[in-house]
Amino acid sequence: MLGVLDCGFNPPPRKPPGGNPVQKQKFPMKKIMVATDYSDSSNTAVTYSISLANHFGSLVSLVSAVEEPYSSSAGVLVNMRDHIREQAMETMGKVQSEVAGQLKNGATMDTHTVDGAPGPTITRVAKAKDYDLIVMGTRGSTAAREMFTGSVANSVIKNTQLPVLVVPTTCPFRDIRRVILSVDEQPFDGPHVLEPLLSILRAYNAELIVYHGDEDGDGKGYDPRLPEYLAGVDYRLEVRSGKSESISEGIKNAVKLHQADLLCMVYHDHGFFGRLFNESTVSKVVFASEVPMLVLQDA
Known part of the structure; x- marks a missing residue:
């Protein structure tokens, strides 16, 4: 009308x-990638992805891009990258445990780390793994730790062919x-x-x-x-x-x-x-x- x-x-x-959970839809929404900051995956973007997954019976993948840190020493570089990767997996593992009870109607969750700069890496992995939706949290450029800002979200939007859900971290779930x-x-x-x-x-x-x-x-x-x-x-x-x-x-x-x-x-x-x-x-x-x-x- x-x-x-x-x-x-x-x-x-x-x-x-x-709304009726797990309705038959033209657009599948069966695989949802949540691009996370390795330092804090527990944000509103995860909450929205779970809500969507519960309606569509989706797989939610928490994906953290581990960017190669700068160092003049190759050995230190490798150690720093390994430390960041371990921290990312630990953080996402905690989130997975915390929200496991919220998943329903066949929704599931897994976690992954991938090497590379956030923008290009998110775009590449989302295409390679056939995700249906990318979910990203954003926060202002003055944040103490700035992994996913509006600039990274814009990079993903410009270079992907998938729909992107951008969620401000200060926005409460509704x-x-x-x-x-x-x-x-x-x-x-x-x-x-x-x-x-x-x-x-x-x-x-x-x-x-x-x-x-x-x-x-x-x-x-x-x-x-x-x-x-x-x-x-x-x-x-x-x-x-x-x-x-x-x-x-x-x-x-x-x-x-x-x-x-x-x-x-x-x-x-x-x-x-x-x-x-x-x-x-x-x-x-x-x-x-x-x-x-x-x-x-x-x-």
Whole structure:
């Protein structure tokens, strides 16, 4: 169902938690990679991955990228790397033990360490091992230990073909009951782009608000095939025009206005200039979002 929301519209009452676990979905969501910081794997990203796994009966893999430390001595270098790897396995093992009782409906968990810089390594392993979703925790650049920041998340988003769920570590877990899908003027490659989002909407019985910020007011709007791609989904549409705020600010304000539990954006790879604009907006929101952000790939 398609409707129009005025910008000043008060957010509707939230749906009660719902959804049927392990529903048959078009998008499988059977293997979820959680990219973790070896120093602290117990964060909200793990909690969200468990919630998803319990709905889809998924395998959750805690994966820690062990980057080669700098040292002038080869022997010291090897010892440091081995120490980091051991610390990572110990930390992830503790997390696995702590959350084992939370897994249900066939969901399971395992742990892995891999050598390499976080961004490229996460992308490579996710592709090689056929994961369906990458989950990453982010924290600000002033954090004492900065393994996974917005910059690493952006690197993964730009170089993977998988959906990426970016979870701010300061964000408390909330059941997914209201989702905002932000769309721009770029057309989608096809309905498959939205399948991960649709699977999540069905699993959580969540409501959807489609937001379009028409910053330049040129009237081009969003992909006209969107209603077709969202067939069978109840959603409302909000279009905000004008230059009073940037696209990223408009998205942030919409999330706050509607008390959304999840923000969804699409990363397009359609031509250099379109990609450049889209990349800039997605990157800004990755750093600024206060709620989990699902980035879908339209490569």
